Each structure stands twice: as structure tokens, then as C-alpha cells.
Amino acid sequence: MATESSGSKLIVRNLTKAFRRQRDNRVIKVFDGISLDVHPSEFVCLVGPSGCGKTTLLRILNGLIPYDSGEIFLDGNSVIKPGVDKGFVFQDSSLLPWRTVTDNVILGLEIQGADKKVARERAQKFIDLVGLKGFETHYPYELSGGMQQRVNLARALIVDPEILLMDEPFASLDAQTREIMQSELLKMWVQAKKTVIFVTHQIEEAIYLADRVVVFSARPTKIREIVKIQISRPRPLSVKRTKDFLDYTDQIWEIIQEEVLKSMGREVEERGVVR
Amino acid sequence: MKLRSSQLYAFCSIFAGIALWQIGYMLLARSYLFEAFAINLFLSSPVGVAQSFVELLGTGELLTHSYASFIAFSYGYLLAVAVGIPLGVLMATIKKVNYYLDPWVSSIYATPRVALAPVIIIWFGLGIFSKALIVFLGAVFPILLNTYTGIKSVRENLIEVVEAFGGSTMQVFFKVMVPDAIPAIITGLRLAVGRAVIGVVVAEWFGTEAGLGYMVYDYSMVFQPAPVFVGIVVLIAFGHLAFVILERIQRWISPWYQFQLEKEVEGMGLE
Numbered sequence: 001m002a003t004e005s006s007g008s009k010l011i012v013r014n015l016t017k018a019f020r021r022q023r024d025n026r027v028i029k030v031f032d033g034i035s036l037d038v039h040p041s042e043f044v045c046l047v048g049p050s051g052c053g054k055t056t057l058l059r060i061l062n063g064l065i066p067y068d069s070g071e072i073f074l075d076g077n078s079v080i081k082p083g084v085d086k087g088f089v090f091q092d093s094s095l096l097p098w099r100t101v102t103d104n105v106i107l108g109l110e111i112q113g114a115d116k117k118v119a120r121e122r123a124q125k126f127i128d129l130v131g132l133k134g135f136e137t138h139y140p141y142e143l144s145g146g147m148q149q150r151v152n153l154a155r156a157l158i159v160d161p162e163i164l165l166m167d168e169p170f171a172s173l174d175a176q177t178r179e180i181m182q183s184e185l186l187k188m189w190v191q192a193k194k195t196v197i198f199v200t201h202q203i204e205e206a207i208y209l210a211d212r213v214v215v216f217s218a219r220p221t222k223i224r225e226i227v228k229i230q231i232s233r234p235r236p237l238s239v240k241r242t243k244d245f246l247d248y249t250d251q252i253w254e255i256i257q258e259e260v261l262k263s264m265g266r267e268v269e270e271r272g273v274v275r
Numbered sequence: 276m277k278l279r280s281s282q283l284y285a286f287c288s289i290f291a292g293i294a295l296w297q298i299g300y301m302l303l304a305r306s307y308l309f310e311a312f313a314i315n316l317f318l319s320s321p322v323g324v325a326q327s328f329v330e331l332l333g334t335g336e337l338l339t340h341s342y343a344s345f346i347a348f349s350y351g352y353l354l355a356v357a358v359g360i361p362l363g364v365l366m367a368t369i370k371k372v373n374y375y376l377d378p379w380v381s382s383i384y385a386t387p388r389v390a391l392a393p394v395i396i397i398w399f400g401l402g403i404f405s406k407a408l409i410v411f412l413g414a415v416f417p418i419l420l421n422t423y424t425g426i427k428s429v430r431e432n433l434i435e436v437v438e439a440f441g442g443s444t445m446q447v448f449f450k451v452m453v454p455d456a457i458p459a460i461i462t463g464l465r466l467a468v469g470r471a472v473i474g475v476v477v478a479e480w481f482g483t484e485a486g487l488g489y490m491v492y493d494y495s496m497v498f499q500p501a502p503v504f505v506g507i508v509v510l511i512a513f514g515h516l517a518f519v520i521l522e523r524i525q526r527w528i529s530p531w532y533q534f535q536l537e538k539e540v541e542g543m544g545l546e
Contacts, residue, residue: 062439083441090439094432097531098454107450108440141534159440 008073009195010038010061010163015070017053017060030056032220034070038163043189043196045206047252048216048224049260054199055091058165061197062086075162084108087156087194089166093148095140101127101151102136108159119158126154129188146177153185157192166198170205182208183237190234203256207231207248208240215255218263224255297321316498324508327501336490341509343485344475347403348513351410352471359415359467360460363422368448380419388412389477396481406478406486413474414467421463425456458532461525468517472510 015034018027030053038044046054059065061072063082072079074086087108095104105126106119127136130150140148149169156164170178182205189196200206206213210229217224231244239245300320303309319327331337366373366380392409399405429452437447479488491506526533 064435064439081441082439086439088436088439090432090436092432094436096433096436096451096454097535098529107436111437111440111442111446111450139531141531 008037009040009075011073012036013071015067017067029220032222034223036214036223038195041193041195043209043211045198045200045210045213046216047200047203047206047213047256049218049256049263050201051263052216052219052221054216055167058167058197058199062088062165084112084159085162087159087161087164089152089156089164089169091168091171093152095148095151097140100137100139101132104151105154105158107155123158126158130154145173146181149181163195163197166196168199179237186235203249203252204240207245208235213252215252218259218266224259227252293321317500319501319504323501324504328505331502331505340485340487340490344487347406347410347478347486348471348475350403350407351474352414354407354411355414355418355467359418360422363419364426367423367426384416392477392481401483409478410471410474413470417466417470418463422460425459426452429455458525458529461521465518465521468514472514
């Protein structure tokens, strides 16, 4: 197993990935050399034009899908397969509908082979952390979308992962719930001291949450820019209306707009070739 | 148990139907038509059926026939479960198995299996084995096909959750695929009840000497409509009871599934 020592929690070096599109059997280059260093306990958000492969990158980092070339190190160890050192928070909460809140939260521990009773006791702490005390025996269909995402988060946190990979976890929530979840996530992040990689298509969400916002280009995807967000913490929700915040929004929006236009152009071109 | 309004309507509807039958029969009995067409050889009234029911119960005839049918049903149905579920799982999870078995399953499923009953009887005789086999042929396909569909339509995103935690193939199977497929499998079991009852009756028509199918056939040959209807009512009651029990089990094991269905119906704007 390859190793690399440095102060970084996660290192990505020259990552490339292509896949064959079934529709027309064309090889689509997704990543064209991505390199990124993430520090311990850092909150990094990934944004970019849709279809640029943000979610794909998250899946690669988790080991769910393979990559073509390059290197990924988590704590100096090469990432090859999924496991409980990475906590994945899914976009659609993906809770198992036949399990109660508690039993959904302990899924990762169970897969590791932990004793169910011990796991359930441990679950309480995380259910409390995400603010679902009193809902332990409820089933997912009895919960609102926001509450389901809290369970999703607790399920990822309980395995005490080295890194938290979050895939647009608030995308399907209504605007108010989303804002509340954002601010609560930051509180939990301070408590749990986890390294977080957070994918979103919402620029203001990225700025509000992140230490650094990584802006992707259109496909074949590269890192277009990394914007350091110098807004002091703790961040109240009202920070979203400050001038600094809006300046960041403009800055990132401009880059993405450019990339979106590029990707639209390319799409037209690709479709033209197909016909 | 709380009676819901839908159940109340259903009860009233059935009761009204029976009452209408009784009144119609009584009116008919007063008219000259009754004698002229010897209607009592073809039709009985609910009261007549009830009287016959008590009679047949008294002589032990009904129990003997019901027991014979129940045994044939049970053997055939359980065999169908024991074959249908594993085969459905294998066909859904292993491509090669599906390639080999699909042509057989599709073609046997498409044939009217009632047509096979006489063949089975000349091969295996009049005994319980033939009966169970005919029941099996009726019941196995709904079970197999629903199991197959259930496993095939397990949600990818749920599988991914277990995989993301480093879960093994076996863990994916038992923690996601099985529980997610269970409602569909039970639906198959429910549909299979009706098919199995048809199987029982058909098997007993082709020359056995016991069973409700035999009883129905035998009394119809001697123009005694009341016992014929007794047999039919018992078959209906049995089929319905088994169907309802399985529905209860489904609700009990997978309460989330019912919710999901209702939500989908709402989504389609039907309700």
C-alpha cells in the first residue's frame, strides 16, 4: 500500500476518470487531473456546473467507484475501498424504511460486526447530537425530510469516520429547513471536529459552510479555482446578508457562469456529432 | 378491531346481495315458472344453502371434503413457496440462471395449465401427488415472478448505503435486498392463493373421490344445487380468508410499504 506523509488529512493527486457513455458508446472524460489537499478538521465545499462530476468525485473518494489514474491518500494511506473510515451522507436520505431511527443510525456499526445492544446505546449520543431525541423508535416515513437528513447525518457520524463526505444533503429540503440544517451542521461540525467534503450546487450554501470553496470547471473537469472564505466563525445565518458574503457569491458565481456557458456549448457540439 | 367505513360498506353490500338473492328466489318460487322450468334443480336460496351447510356439516361430509382439499392445497402451495421464492431469487441475482430458466418459465406460464391436469393425472394417478402437483403449477408462477420482480427492483441507493460502509455482498443481500423485496414476495403469495384454489378444484374434477371440487361436481351431476353452492361458498371463504391473512401479515411486516403505496397513489392524483 502506498503511503505519503504530510500534514494533510486528504490528498488527491492528478486524479483522472473517464467512462463509456451507454447511449452512444462515447468515452466521456470526467476528471482531467484533479489535485487537492484537505487539512484536518477543514470544511471544504465543492461547487461547479451541473454534470461536472462533483458527486462522482465523492463516490471515488469513498471507494465506491474506481478511478483511472492518480492517487488518493487519507491519513497517508491510499484509498481503495469503502469502509467506516469514511462517512457518507447521501443526497436522498437513503434510510432503510423498515428500520427505526435507532436501527438506521447503527447500520455502519452493525456492518462492522458490532454488538447490536452496544451499538444502540452508542446511537443515543448521536441521535441527541442531531436533535432527534424522542424519535428513536420512529420509522423514516414518519419523519419530515429535514429529520430524515438528520438521521442520515447521525448514521455517518456514529462510525467515527476520519472524513465526512456529504453529497448535496440539503438539496431536497425547503428553503427554511435548509438554512436551519446548515447552521446546525456547523454547530455539529465544531463539536465533532471532522474533516468535511461537502458537495452542493448552491453557491451561498457553500460559502456559508466552507473554509474553502473548490470551484470545478465544466467537463473534462479540473479545479478552476479554490476560494478561501475568510468569514469568522461562528457564523450566524445573518452573515449571508453581509457585503463580504455577497462579494464571495459574485466572485464564485462569475466563474461558474463562465463554465456553464462552456458546458452548454460543448453539449450542443456533442449532440451534433451524435446525429 | 376497528371497523373502517370501507369495511362497513363492503359488509352492507354483501348482505344486500344475499338478501336480494333470497327475495328473488322467494318471488320466483311463487310464480308458475318455478314448476314449469323445475328451477329447484338448478338454483337454491341462501336459506336453502345454509340448511344444506348444516346438514353436510352434521353428516361429516363437508369436513371430509374440506380436509381433503385443504391437504391438497397445503402440499401444493407450500411446494410452490419452497420452489418459487428461491428460484425467483436465483433468477434475479444470477444472470446465467435467468438466461437458462427464463424461456421455460415464460412458456409454461403462458400455457393454460388447466390443460396439463389430465396429463398429470394419467402420469401420476388419482392420488394426492397429482392434486398437489396441479395446485403447485397454479401457485408457483405468481410467487416466482413476484419474487423476481421484488429482488430486481430493490432500490440502488439503499444498496449503496451498505456498500459505502464496506458491507459485503451477503450483508447487502440480507440487510437490503431481502427486506426491500418482502412486500412484493407477499403480494406473490397472495395472488398464488387464488391460483392454488383453482388448482384444487380442477384437480378434483378429474376423478378423485374426495375434496370440495369433487363435492361440487358430484352434486351438480344429480341436480342438487344447495350442496353445490355450499362447496362454492366454502371455497370462496377459504380463498378470501387466506388472502386477508396474508394482507395482514404484509401490513405487519412492512408497514412502511403501505405508506409508500398510498403516497404513490396520492402522487398520481387518484386517491
